[in-house]
Amino acid sequence: MVKNLQLNNDGKLKHFLTIDGLSRELLIEILDTAESFAAISGNQIKKVPLLRGKTIVNLFFENSTRTRTTFELAATRLSADVLNINIATSATSKGESLLDTIRNLEAMHVDMFVVRHALSGAAHFIAQNSAEHISVINAGDGQHSHPTQAMLDLFTIRQKKPDLAKLKVAIIGDILHSRVARSQILAFNTVGVAEVRVIAPRTLLPAKVETLGVSVFHDLKKGLEDVDVAITLRLQKERMTSALLPSESEFYKCFGLTPAMLKHAKKDAIVMHPGPINRGVEIASSVADGPQSVILEQVSNGVAVRMAILSMAMQS
């Protein structure tokens, strides 16, 4: 069902809601398409006319700077018209339902929704309830999925380490609340990396996490051994008040990615972070800004990858 919803009758991408149910071929096609857009980003004239005349609505029910900006940039470079709607200051705060918001925007003849929402399944719901011609791109729903982030991470990894099948990837930190981690795990397993690991205390791991196809570590040193890619996740402050962790400092001591810890990974391992970074909480500044870090490259790749996804979904 997830699969059918995302693909049109020809098996082409219609909505991009989750990595779940998408084929390896499709993920590789996204990466290859992004490759060609990445080349354009280096040009003097960065615009292509692929989506001229199309209207894309950035529908953000949750705050975001990075994701929204890169989506906006991606849409602008594809020559689409972009409408940014910040729902915190808009109709739903006056009690309008999600469906009414969608219906109203549809009536304005838009072509695509890029949706971020605090509840899992919101993007699916919008895709199921939108007019036939509208494409929906999930820019993060609850704790479920953030598939464009996973694709830009995969893109960055492939740039640095092209032989994906040999890679050992570790994801460190708050897996429980992370839609990024869920999408990354699915993406990495779909393209067939050698091993995906999660490293976290039990309080920050969802039940039966191993069913996602990961090996589980509670010890950062052991988890990092022989790893090619180390991804740290943002730790939200509220985790400390809900009895999930005793303190930031204890978390940093056990799971913070410091130069000393990073030595346990492979010498040429890369360090990633979906942002925004809490320096000194999940990662040391010297690691975030160090030679192994590709964090800023992730951001620039975000534009190319989102251009690829927007154009593929619009063209189907």
Place this chain on the structure above:
Amino acid sequence: MNKIEINGGRIIDPANQIDRIDSVYIADHKIIALGAPPEGFVADLTIDADRQIVCPGFVDLSTRLREPGHSRKATFKSETIAAASAGITSMCLQPDTQPVIDSPAVAEFIRDNARKCGYRQIYPIAALTQQLDGQELSGMLTLKQAGCIAVSNANRPVTSLLVLRRAMEYAASHGLILMFRPQEYSLSKHGCAHEGAFATRFGLPGIPEAAETIALAQCLELAELTGCQIHFNQLSSRGSVIKIQQAKKYGLKVTADVAIHQLHLTEDDIEPFNSSYHVLPPFRTGLDREALRSALNYGVIDAICSDHQPHDIDAKLGAFPETEPGIASLETLLPLTLKLVKEGVLTISQAIAVLTCKPAKIIQQDKGTLSIGTHADICIFDPDANWEVNNQTWHSQGQNTPFWGHTFSGKVTHTLQSGRLIFKAE
């Protein structure tokens, strides 16, 4: 139309160990004979039940008609018709109406309105605490006198064990049974799916099995302390089954039911983000379902209820976690129970017992049998008739069922309540 004769059907009356093809004779609302007609009996109405099963009308331990307060979801009229069409002749109503059933006026209002719709056997469950707020005891004795058959806090928490203890002691003093859906709220709140592989994959806040078993264990301890008779509603997990089994062995006065959909669906069956699967307690694992099924077979679980919760369309439109939980399930009660027979979980006699005499015994009502002299509550159904769940066949105002569009075997043709024909299939 006082005298009714039902001919040629297979009579299954588990309470009296009857399973044979025979006739039933009804006069003055009561069953007066099985087999040969009493002398001088001339029927006003004869029902041909050839190739059909004739059994006691079903007794549903947990239903919501939604009125008063939520008529956008369902009404007395819509739901009593749905119940009659499903062969259900007695319904216990959960107290979470608006206003809640914490005063005799509300209980009487409900019974009166149902009666106006031609449906008489309504058993309100009184609120355990005023406003269901979990703080102060309701006027249980007055509510009992107004026809309430049990007390319950429905799905609302009683967070203080002291309040729960006192409520149990008070209920026990008046011979009232306490109905309890075990759920520890500090473990379950915000949850909308079983804490397991499905919730993890789809990023849904989970409800662990322990949220149910911990509350159940606490309640069992208090049952022993207070001597209160407890009936557990809508068990969903293997751990609960084990605890109930131990408690029964130990001699506690406890009984339990399971919602019909829990005996069929597991987390693996949920279509991702399809809100018609959003129900509490949530669908758990295959292991849990097997445990619930065998508990029913061995009598550890005493009854199947519908746990009918009709909703309006808007309640189910939204991102999965924000939709309202609950399934409209009066009309799938019989076909899904018959499916258990087909799948070898229960014999037909067991299946009818868990819908009739066993739930009736829990609420201490003289219902659910075809004994001579009892009120004629009778369901006649064709076990082999197929029907599809759709707009034409469905009566409840709530269409929130994961079985929409499914085809089932087992269709009610006639329902009699106290000797009055309240449903006849066209």
